[in-house]
Amino acid sequence: MIDERIYEQFKQIGRDLYTAGMISSHGGNISMRVGDRVVIKRRGAQLGALQPHDLIETGIDKNDSGVTMASTELLAHRMIYLKTPALSIVHCHPRTAIAFSLSRDEIVPIDNEASYLLKKVPVIYEEFASGTPEMANNLASALQSYKIVMLRGHGSFATGQTLDEAFHWSSTLEESCQIALYAKLINEPFIEYRKNQEGYNKW
């Protein structure tokens, strides 16, 4: 039985992801580590309108009947929980960040907020979608060192101690990419305002 307090957190973050335009109607998924269990969105459920029965509970490293209904990205979530200190994961489809991921191997923010919070976001790529063991492994490895990672052309995976912390990194990345896009559109010379900014490239 999933505690109502946990459901409320899922409901709030799912709704906010949808209203922020960071997922389509049925896209994205979020999860939380609960001891040796993982609570994750049910396959096909709408993150923006989660009901209590839309939360599925299963083992972090052991299957049970819960897996039959879990999100297709359960494998990636499990691998991240097993290989990193993450307690929550937000996977979403931030549009501007996805657009940037199509042309670069890492996203280095130019705005102050994301420079401060994220420093650098790696972009990783696998031939097959994120439900494969290869991609799950790559994702988890990258998230050992970074709090948010982009899958090229697909979306972001962010980790945190809480769902809202992982959401924080996700929305910061998308905001940062939107700012970078506007700056590109304005097309004027960039005035570097950050000290030691070369450190972010090596982050």
Added chain:
Amino acid sequence: MNGWAGKVLDIDLTTRAVKTYPLDEELAKQFLGGRGLGARLLWDLVGPEVEALSPQNVLIFTGGPLTATGYQTSNRFSVTTKSPLTGTVLDANSGGFWGMQFKKAGYDVLIVRGKSETPVSIEIINDKISFHDAAHLWGKRVMETTTALGQNNNKRNVLCIGPAGENLSRIAAIMNDGQRSLARGGPGAVMGSKNLKAIVVEGKTRPGIEDPERFKFMLYETRKLLRASPLTSQALPEFGTVVMMNIVNSVGALPTRNHQQSQFEGAEAISGETLTEKYLVKNESCWACPIGCTRVSKTDKVNGEGPEFETTWAFGAQCGIDDLAAIIEANSICNDLGMDTISAGSTIACAMEMSERGYVDSDLRFGRADLLAATLEDMGYRRGLGAELSEGSLRFAGKHGHPELSMSVKGMEMPAYDPRGMQGQGLLYATSNRGGCHMRGNMLGLEVLGLPKLIDRFQVQGKSSYVILHQNASAAIDSLVICKFTNMGVAEEYFARTLTAVTGIPYANGDLIRVGERAYNMERLYNVREGFSRKDDTLPQRLLTEPVPEGPSKGWVSKLEPMLKEYYRARGWDENGTPKKAKLAELGLAELATG
């Protein structure tokens, strides 16, 4: 290998033999230093047959790979031993200057074995080690001893015990640089049992940095974050740790009168705000610390460092005392006697309740600030009732037939957070490897302050995940060794990147937390070998059965049992709390598995 000095100093006080040998590089990479390395070394050196106050127990002083590098708060060091208070593995750590100086003397580890026939002090000046007769210092208090041995913050640093350690009080601290303490669990008594009065260090070698450019960048980023956080740039410097008094009280999690209530009507009078307004002389910093949480306070009777939040709570709310001047004086007496303020205050509170209930014949009553100073003196010198109190609350209350009135876990008195108002904190206390302690991870950030984000403090399901992460992170930070307050403004990933810059060995954030998990399991293994198990992972009955009578936590008890079950499973431990072989293998500790 940059980061580590690469050398162990091993001293046998019985024979006066001094050895130095290389630090095992693999152990260093696995455990880093400080608390983790100390626990691993203690496993080999002190088995279950050794009594804590016998010559066979050892004191293991350890720095870490960040110690003395100049990274923010890289001044700390640890002592590891078998605790005379709890019988568990004990790590206590302290700031100030001594740890930095010890590392600069060229060592990562100092092991002290055996027992000197007569009082002695050790002087370490780089590679020159000498013993000095300390008969003239035996019996002297901490400040007098420290001054006599030539304390000079950046040049020559003194670590010593006071009368409490000499008299084998089980709550005796080791003091360094005058008023900093390795306080909890009675390490001062272990030092006293060895007739070791002091260790003086002078060093001249700064540790090497593998990638100075990256290190400089991490210094810059860390400074930026610490300056940006109101907690580390304003609250702690302005009010000290006592800033937490009003906050914890406001949510109904401030244990009061030996945990009979969880809100104290006199909190404002003993708050950080009152301390700053009425008694603060100035704030000070440990070496390489930009935060400066140390208070220097003055009353009509004393002028010195402190008090901290936990101290102020222990002599304040826990004893029903709202006289801040008396609390400052009690703190000063403890520092000079070399005694743990948390255990001392909570033990006195226990005695106050026992006296009020007629279980003990004494004048101690809640609110009797006038008796604090004399009671502490009696404890330090083992006089009268003080002799019983110097054993800690569990032995004291047990002797008089009411062990349930000791607010302790595994015999160590719990600090200033009521598990009934912070469910995660209760689980953390119950599973802490050294007993009731808030420095083996702390849920204050998540359950009260919103660091990094606020979670529901009454939530039970899922709490184990947070507790485990924070216990592991805490063990990692204690192994680096740096101050946990840095972590209030800077996330662990910064520490991992700094460690990489210093050592040249790639440590991802996940790797660093894994080091902490390894240390935590190492400590647990030690305790299991000593006979500790699930029966010891509990809280005082009061917190499990007596609901908070009023305030924001009214009606709550600690719901420990379901959290504990979830915790063991998530830890990869069996139902008795023993790490499973698979978990040990995962952590590289397979060779230590027994049974």
